[in-house]
Amino acid sequence: MGKMQEFDVIVIGGGIVGTAIARELSRFKLRTALLEANVDIGAASTKGNGGVTHSGYDPKQGTLKSKINVKGTLMIPKLSKELGFKFINSGTMTLGFEDSDLSVLQKLYKNGLANGVPGIKLIGRDEILKIDKKANPKATMALHAPTAGVVDPFEFAIALAENASENGVEFFRSQKVIGIEKEKNHFVVKTQNNSYKTNYIVNAAGVYGSEVANMVGIYDYEVKPRYGEILVIDKAIGFQLSSVFFPVPGNHTKGVAVIPTPDGNIIVGSTARMTEDKEDVSVTREGISELLKGAKLLVPDIDERYLIREFAGLRPVAINNNDDFVIAASKEVKGFINAIGIQSPGVGAAPAIAEYVMDILSNEGLELKEKEDFNPYRTAIVDFSEANDQEKSKLIKENLMYGNVICRCECVTEAEIVQAIHRPVGATTVDGVKRRVRAGMGRCQGGFCQPKVVSILARELRIPLEAVLLENKNSNIVIGKLKHQEVKG
Ligand SMILES: Cc1cc2nc3c(=O)[nH]c(=O)nc-3n(C[C@H](O)[C@H](O)[C@H](O)COP(=O)(O)OP(=O)(O)OC[C@H]3O[C@@H](n4cnc5c(N)ncnc54)[C@H](O)[C@@H]3O)c2cc1C
The missing domain is CATH 1.10.10 (Arc Repressor Mutant, subunit A)
Incomplete structure (x- = not known):
């Protein structure tokens, strides 16, 4: 067996949170690695979401989530220019239809002001239709949040990872962490076929965040999945939207939204229910009906005949944690930092989560010396x-x-x-x-x-x-040759 590779920091998990942290770490003179269980990065919660970079009026005032959400979303426009991923500053409109909705919208508006969300306004029907004529004309009021927008969440994660890699972070995919040993001054992180030595660990393992924390004896948080389904509408529907639309939200979710994507599709999402299964992302007939009904309330021209795909994802929720993110160093296990329970708005929040993790690492004694040759830019593949x-x-x-x-x-x-x-x-x-x-x-x-x-x-x-695999282990597509023919690309 070869010599064990040694790092200053290992990030466990290559979703939007892990890749944002890796990119931030790549600014500094550190030996950094990211270990991802799947064959590719961004292939868990980060691939199955709505891609909205929320403005931050929704998280409860005073929570870590509220601060990090507002800050992260404001970082997205600059990052999108540096890293060449698409971002559309569409804003969001949360539509109200009845008198009872007005008090909810007012509460959200006040919460948004308290969270420091720039530019939010309560608007009436004329303004709603001026922003997007596809809005349901029965809506009488809306909370408009102009700093929000949309990204392709996996394009964003891939851009972060490519730039981190170009700045020296080592990515190891198909490396599921199965055990962590804490030695005196360092950790040994074990995967199925390798061991890595590191001084610090950042746990960004999404729905498996608590399993990874358990490996070093931390049982403070339990992360459970909140399942949600999403529909994709073909561009052939013939119109695009200028805004993201939300209904007045429920207790734990923002409700069924209608979302323009940066690539010209419309998506509708999402349903929400807690589940125990951390792998099952199959879709349901009821989910599709619920989504279509919700979508038509906001944008009546949504037409199911243009539906081209349904998919589902799992939000990592830290239960019994006031619905908040868990981003903190362990008090008991020196050098172990959690960035878990990152449910929505994890996408927009990710850049600010990464900066916050740098502060934590620095407080925990990691020396952050900036590299002179850090290159913040990535050129996208020409479309x-x-x-x-x-x-x-x-x-x-x-x-x-x-x-x-x-x-x-x-x-x-x-x-x-x-x-x-x-x-x-x-x-x-x-x-x-x-x-x-x-x-x-x-x-x-x-x-x-x-x-x-x-x-x-x-x-x-x-x-x-x-x-060749479709996506994950054992997803081979070709099982053998039917005739002895060459397949040409
Ligand atoms: C239906 C739905 C809609 C959503 N809509 C939005 C939205 O519009 N806007 C928004 O901001 N957020 C949205 N979210 C939430 C968003 O998807 C999450 O906040 C975000 O993706 C969480 O990222 P993450 O990096 O923490 O998790 P993940 O993307 O799941 O990344 C964790 C990674 O860790 C890896 N991993 C796990 N265990 C191990 C191990 N033992 N060893 C190595 N690697 C491991 C996993 O394979 C995975 O790649 C939505 C979520 C859902 C489900």
Whole structure:
């Protein structure tokens, strides 16, 4: 066995929280690693959510969540420019229909002011329709929050990870942490096939946050999943929205929202129920009906005939914790920091969570010396579908693979797919390609391009077709050859 790799900090979990922390750590002269159980990063809660960067009027005043939410969301526009991920500053409108809704909206408005959310306003029907004419005209009032917006949550996580990697963070995927030993001044973190030595651990393991904390004997928090379903509406519906729409919220959720995505789709989400199962993300017929009903209340033109996909995700909820995030150093286990129970608004909050974790690490004695050569910028893969004709022919002249459209629905070329595979923390699976360049995200949901993507992955990774995975372990797509034919990309 080789020498055990040694790090100053190990982040456990490569969701939006772990990747944001890794990117922040990459500013400093530290040996940092991120261990992710799944084959790819961003493939748990971070892939199954609405992508709204909430303004922060909702979390209870005085909670850690309220402070971190407002701050994080305000960091998103600059980050999106630095890291080249899409962000649309759509704002949100929470619509009220009845007199009883007004008092809830007023309460939220006051809570938002107390949380320091900039620009929030209570508005009437005319203003609602001025912001977005697709709003239900029966809405009589709304809480408008202009700092909110939308991102592709996995594009955001991938951008953070790529930039962290370029700045020296080591990413180890398919490395599920199964045990942690606390020695005198350091930890030994064990996965199925490796051990890593580290002085500090940041636990960003999402719904498995309590299991990882338990490995060092911390039983203070229990993280349970709150399941939620989401629908994707095809671009063919023919309209896009200028705002995110929410109903007046329930006790634990923001209710069924209608959300424009940065890529031109509309999504509807989400349902919410606590569950014990940390893996089951199958969708239900009842969920779909509930979502469609909720969506039509806000935007009556939502039409189920354009529904192209349903998926579900799990929110990591720290129970009996006042609905708040848990971001703190352990008092008992020196060097162990939790960043768990990050339910919504984890996406917008992530950059501020990362900064907060740096303060904690520094208070715990980690020396944070800035690197002179930290590069905050990442260039995104050029989106061929968005290029004009002149740019397109230039791209094709430079690289013929731009002339080979693999995903027809989203107009994704072979050149983009090859780049997605070879970038830092690159795609190794069909879903990894999908999340990086959108091949398979369109109307046919990969029906046409999936075999082509499989063969490009096999060719570029120099692995047999049979070894290419859809997403996780044992999700092989090809099981053998029917005839002795070559499949061409
Ligand atoms: C339906 C739904 C809608 C939502 N909508 C929004 C929204 O619009 N806006 C918003 O801000 N938030 C939203 N959220 C919440 C958001 O998804 C979460 O706040 C966020 O994704 C949490 O990120 P995370 O990094 O903590 O968890 P995750 O993304 O789950 O990351 C944790 C990672 O840790 C890894 N891991 C676990 N155990 C181990 C181990 N033992 N070893 C190594 N790795 C391990 C996992 O594989 C995973 O990749 C929504 C959630 C759901 C379910």
